[in-house]
Amino acid sequence: MNNSNLIPIYAEIFLVVATSAILLIDMFLSEAKRGITYALSLFALVGCAYFTFVDFNAGTTTYSFYNMVVSDPMGNLLKLFTYLTVGVTFVYSRQYTHDRGMLGGSLGGEFYVLALFSMLGQMVMISANNFLSIYLGLELMSLATYALVALRRDHPISTEAAMKYFVLGALASGFLLYGMSMLYGATGTLDLSTLAQKVSSGTVTPTILVFGLVFLVAGLGFKLGAVPFHMWVPDVYQGSPTGVTLLLGAAPKLATFAICIRLLVEGLLPMAFDWQQMMMVLAVLSLAIGNLTAIAQTNLKRMLAYSTIAQIGFVALAMMAGVTGVEQADGKILPDTANAAPAYSAAMYYSITYVLTTLGTFGLIMVLARSGHEAEELSDFRGLSKRSPWFALVMTLLMFSLAGVPPMMGFAAKLAVLQTVLHTGQLWLTIFAVMASLVAAFYYLRVVKTMWFDEPVDTAPIKVATDKNIVLGLNALLVLVLGVVPGPLLDACLHAMSKTLAS
Structure with a gap:
């Protein structure tokens, strides 16, 4: 291992330099020239994608900085989708942020700079192989997103959402940090590989490990937005500017999934029987409460927030299906990891699918919004097919994907997860997930019905920039x-998951 090897963090180094340069350049730009900041931000993403793709193409796993950083196929693939997500968010939100005065003032480019620093935290989380680097990335991402939610300083709803997000986010970080400290106290190591070896040796007091694991899963549950740690999600989604909501609801989910794999699979796989039971509880509660509560929502952003909670339930289902028990002749239950790679890759695929679909839904909400009006109520989509059949078709495809209607990618994702759960022999859990999806179909199809069969309330023309229109069309085409x-x-x-687990 070469501890001075910088190759695993070339993309992070480039992003730090590029974002710092963008921050300095933006200070000397007038509001009329804010497009330069936008273009430079997209250039920074392209540069990061180049370095990561070269590393991904090599297909190797590299450790550096005394095992604190790892570059592997899973991490590199998640990073590539993170760049895509943030780039598309910039395209969708450019006009939206301009219309709401979020790009004005001497530091008007702070939306882009904070988003890039948040993405830097996500990249650190994805590549982390140590408790310290995980927490460093988590806090870098969190602090930037707290500021983004409060970006409209004169908007009381955004300020309230930022306060809620900050307080509950700090509580979640405290849970996670306390869990890490208990695991460190029990094993004497911060390195995830060494942690797995010490836990599997059987020399560590199991009580302390279980207590640490409980706090760890609770902290991850907060960051994922799983029930019963979901209280912040609907309020923050609704209170944030829609461009910021998209930054919160898309790319961070990939980073949080990555640290779930790093902590629970790579670090605590010997305790899989313990944390899988917790994941099952989170999955069942999230599917039930998320879907049932979403039915009652008339605000589209709140509905999509509860939809997110339910979608996270499917990710948790796949996470709890990786290790199964095999009963021996003497009655002992031995772990079987044959289903690990398919289950965790299904969770990864589901996360990517959800993020790509979420991009389009919130992007379309921003398309319909205009200066002085937020198109976030269900009634704002009434008769959309008569105003713009194209946008109604795009939203229909996205709603079908979230509902899991074939042949959308959401159906393939749900099928992949259900197959892994069925492989564990838990038929009841598979049936429950299917029934929860049928409940979810009601509120997704309600949006479709509103667009195609209701009379329009707003007859204002929909004016969309060419680049946004093209990206929105490509987004819908990708989902199909x-x-x-x-x-x-x-x-x-x-x-990617097989190679990562093998390393």
Whole structure:
């Protein structure tokens, strides 16, 4: 191992330099020239993608900085989708942020700078192989997102959402840190690989490990937005500017999934029987409460927030299906990890699928919004097909994908997760997930019905920039194509996860 090897963090180094340069350049730009900041931000993402793709193409796993950083296929694939997500968010939110005065003032480019620093934290989380680097990345991401939620300083709803997010986010970070400290106290190591070895040796007091694991899963549950740690999600989604809501609801989910794999699978796989039971509870509660509560919502952002909680339930289902028990002749239950790579790759595929679909839904909400009006109520979508059949078709495809209607990619993702759960022999859990999806179909199809069969209330013309229109169309096409032909992305996730677990 070469501890001076900088290759695993070339993308992070480039992003730090580029973001700092963007911050300095933006100070000397007038509001009329804010497009330069936008273009430079997209250039920073392209540069990061280049370095990460070169590393991903090599297909190797590299450790550096005394095992604190790891570059592996899973991490690199998640990073590539993170860049794509943030870039598309910038395209969707450019006009939206301008209309609401979020790009004005001497530091008007702070939206882009904070988003890039938040993404830097996500990249650190994805590549972390140590408790310290995980927490460093988590706090860097969190502090930037707290500031983003409060970016409209004169808007009371945004300020309230920022306060709630900050207080509950700090509580979640405290849970996570306390869990890490208990695991460190029990094992004497911060390194995840060494942690797995010490836990599997059987020399560590199991009581302390279980207590640490409980706090760890609670902290991860907060960051994922799983029930019963979901209180912040609907209020923050609704109170944030829609561009910020998209930054909160998309890319961070990939980073949080990555640290779930790093902590629970790579660090605590010997305790899988313990944390899988916790994941099952989170999954069942999230699917039930998320879907049932979403039915009562008339605000589309709140509805999508509860939808997010339910979607996280499917990710948790796949996470709890990785290790099964095999009963021996003497009555002992031995762990079987044959289903680990398919289950965790299904969770990874589901996370990517959800993020790609979420991009389009919130992007369309921003398309319909205009200066002085937020198109976030369900009534704002009434008769959309008569105003713009194209946008109504795009939203229909996205709603079908979230509902899991074939041939959208959401159906392929749900099927992949259900297959892994069924492989564990828990038929009741599979049936429960299917029934929860049927409940979810009601509020997704209600949006479709509102667009195609209700009379429009707003007849104002929809004016959309060409770049946003093109990206929105490509977003919807991607959701459709990856549903019809899910094989390449599924195989990429399985290959990346298999190589990562093997290392």
